[in-house]
């Protein structure tokens with residue numbers, strides 16, 4: 001009687017340890033604070049809100065602002081508390097008991113985690129040993145399982161690899177349910193699925209303010225999709241799920257996107273510097289279209305390398321116990337100083 005549902009009992013939850021160390025390169029946030037001017041505007045916003053009233057339930061102005069940014073209609077936009085909540089809402093509407101949700105592993109763990117919480121069955125496609133994804137495998141999974149929801153992550157977390165456009169096009173041709181492309185790192189990638197969104201294609205593209213836009217603490221994400229998908233997400237979402245302050249703060253933030261996106265160039269050049277240095281240490285390093293790098297700590301056990309980095313004050317993500325990622329660590333690109341500290345620490349750790 002005191003037991004949770006079977007799906008919950010079988011799971012252990014999502015763990016990304018938050019350790020108190022000087023240099024945290026484990027959760028792919030932006031290393032830069034948001035613009036000062038935005039912070040000043042927030043103070044004004046607090047006093048304009050009718051705090052005794054519920055917020056605009058359909059976040060009308062916020063959706064209009066986001067729609068404008070992508071050249072779509074407000075009816076094609078749904079906003080939530082982070083893109084994780086967007087994914088949860090999609091799976092509440094389209095996953096659930098008796099349905100299948102497809103992922104291509106290794107990929108972002110929350111797709112499978114949330115899908116299972118809704119009671120859906122997760123079917124896992126496999127990437128190649130080099131962690132790229134074959135069209136033939138996409139076709140096999142969709143034809144065999146007819147999933148209600150299929151996830152692609154572009155660029156893919158935790159590999160960092162850009163998902164080729166032809167993979168998405170092949171998937172859309174045979175899709176039996178909706179296709180979600182998670183673009184949490186879109187600004188670092190060389191293409192986006194956003195242009196393919198239209199009311200007659202079962203495609204939903206998610207974005208977040210947590211990474212490039214330097215606002216992980218604000219918890220905002222959104223999805224652009226056909227109106228008929230958005231309508232169902234609105235049914236699945238809680239009433240007033242977006243508070244009034246967040247709506248106004250996000251609208252204000254959207255006038256600073258250019259400023260924040262110029263930081264992408266800095267991160268990309270730091271990314272190359274880290275990749276080159278890791279390769280000089282003879283480590284296996286994957287290409288990256290994002291703000292993080294996956295590498296394999298050969299020679300020593302990855303967990304030992306991870307611990308040695310931690311002892312030197314640098315926290316990265318230990319992926320080595322995850323299926324298909326034996327020996328792998330993932331490092332987020334930080335500020336130039338943080339990256340130099342990481343490189344110095346990794347040299348010591350692997351030598």
Ligand SMILES: *Cc1c(COP(=O)(O)O)cnc(C)c1O
Nearest residue numbers: 082083084108157184208210221
């Ligand atoms: C970080 C991340 C998210 C979560 O973003 P939030 O908007 O902070 O919930 C979603 N998808 C991927 C692939 C991520 O890496």
